[in-house]
Amino acid sequence: MDNKGSSSSNKHIPQLRRQTSEELYEHAKSKENKKKGTAVSLCYEIHSLLRVLWSGKWGVVTPNNLVFGIWRFIPWFRSYRQQDAHEFFNCFIDRVNTELLQESKKHTNLAKKFKENNPRINLNISTKYVEHQHVAKRTFEFAKKTFIGSTRQKVTCSVCKNVSVTDMEFPSLQVNIPLHLQKKQQRQRKKGGKRGSRKGKRGNNKEDDDANKTKIEDCKLEDCIRHLIREEKLEGDAKYACDHCKCHQVATKQVKINALPQILVININRARWDLRGTRHKIKDHVEFPLKNLDLSYACWDDDDIEEEKVLYNLSSIVSHHGGGLDKGHYSALCLDAGDRNTWMHFNDRRWSIEEPEEVESSQAYLLFYEINTNLSSNEIEEYTQQVAKPNRSSDIANIAFV
Ligand SMILES: [Zn+2]
Numbered sequence: 001m002d003n004k005g006s007s008s009s010n011k012h013i014p015q016l017r018r019q020t021s022e023e024l025y026e027h028a029k030s031k032e033n034k035k036k037g038t039a040v041s042l043c044y045e046i047h048s049l050l051r052v053l054w055s056g057k058w059g060v061v062t063p064n065n066l067v068f069g070i071w072r073f074i075p076w077f078r079s080y081r082q083q084d085a086h087e088f089f090n091c092f093i094d095r096v097n098t099e100l101l102q103e104s105k106k107h108t109n110l111a112k113k114f115k116e117n118n119p120r121i122n123l124n125i126s127t128k129y130v131e132h133q134h135v136a137k138r139t140f141e142f143a144k145k146t147f148i149g150s151t152r153q154k155v156t157c158s159v160c161k162n163v164s165v166t167d168m169e170f171p172s173l174q175v176n177i178p179l180h181l182q183k184k185q186q187r188q189r190k191k192g193g194k195r196g197s198r199k200g201k202r203g204n205n206k207e208d209d210d211a212n213k214t215k216i217e218d219c220k221l222e223d224c225i226r227h228l229i230r231e232e233k234l235e236g237d238a239k240y241a242c243d244h245c246k247c248h249q250v251a252t253k254q255v256k257i258n259a260l261p262q263i264l265v266i267n268i269n270r271a272r273w274d275l276r277g278t279r280h281k282i283k284d285h286v287e288f289p290l291k292n293l294d295l296s297y298a299c300w301d302d303d304d305i306e307e308e309k310v311l312y313n314l315s316s317i318v319s320h321h322g323g324g325l326d327k328g329h330y331s332a333l334c335l336d337a338g339d340r341n342t343w344m345h346f347n348d349r350r351w352s353i354e355e356p357e358e359v360e361s362s363q364a365y366l367l368f369y370e371i372n373t374n375l376s377s378n379e380i381e382e383y384t385q386q387v388a389k390p391n392r393s394s395d396i397a398n399i400a401f402v
Pocket residue numbers: 157158159160161162242243244245246249
């Protein structure tokens with residue numbers, strides 16, 4: 001896909017694929033009928049773009065309509081200035097969900113009015129109102145289940161043991177690199193330590209031997225997640241206002257996951273503020289698994305989560321390059337949807353195939369994990385071919401012939 005300037009962070013927001021496209025289309029086609037070919041919704045533009053991409057008919061696709069749609073519906077991201085990929089992803093998913101929710105509510109109200117105006121008609125029979133209501137509701141629930149997870153915070157009063165519960169939905173799970181591990185890496189770097197070269201194409205035995213002598217101990221993704229779910233004590237000025245005791249009490253607070261999405265996006269927070277209020281980039285490497293990410297330790301085990309262990313495989317990474325967070329450049333590593341063992345690096349107009357060792361050593365900013373699926377690569381290919389039939393004028397607008 002051709003790069004559209006500020007879309008370099010956007011275009012690799014991946015995995016709106018397989019049945020996602022079909023579901024979004026159900027929402028989009030009603031819009032399309034009203035205003036043919038114009039940027040009427042992000043759902044519509046996503047669907048149009050995926051149809052063109054999956055058709056395999058064109059060497060380069062320029063996502064003009066999607067970018068213009070983003071500018072129209074999320075004006076904050078208008079222009080070609082540097083944008084934050086994490087912030088963009090959250091706004092993008094929020095906008096898609098808002099559109100789908102509005103559509104679902106609209107059709108529910110239409111069906112309700114139809115029933116009020118036609119009390120003798122049995123709504124269990126298939127009418128266009130009921131049909132649209134079901135499609136809109138199903139589409140919204142599907143998108144939510146795919147991308148939106150939820151955390152649950154529990155605050156337990158140390159005196160009355162009353163537990164206060166607060167749920168919060170997330171389109172991406174933000175984790176921090178624990179401060180003590182940041183300092184540890186800083187100390188190791190000052191002592192002349194280096195990150196150990198992996199046995200990738202850039203490494204050689206001598207370098208590996210030298211690096212291993214002074215290798216910096218990497219922080220692991222699990223360290224970051226365990227930091228997120230650690231139990232905190234609320235005391236002193238931070239005492240908890242207990243509704244039951246009617247006064248401030250010492251309490252414990254803990255946040256864990258209570259609903260996991262199909263596609264889990266993890267953002268490694270790389271912003272650090274100094275005492276003068278200046279923002280710096282944390283360049284520490286964080287180790288992350290390519291396969292079988294197990295988050296059972298980070299989930300509440302008393303509700304909502306199925307007992308069967310949920311495992312995730314990494315499908316894409318967005319990395320930030322450059323010294324500061326307000327400037328620099330994004331690139332993406334994506335797993336080939338057909339050949340699930342090939343990693344591709346997309347860097348503006350350039351792309352290359354990367355070894356898994358190189359992927360593991362990237363400085364990840366966003367990690368896209370897909371829940372394990374039983375679909376074979378052939379089934380995925382077959383599906384994408386089914387829905388990729390570009391034939392509308394708006395589809396053609398996305399295409400650059402080469
Ligand atoms: Zn209490």
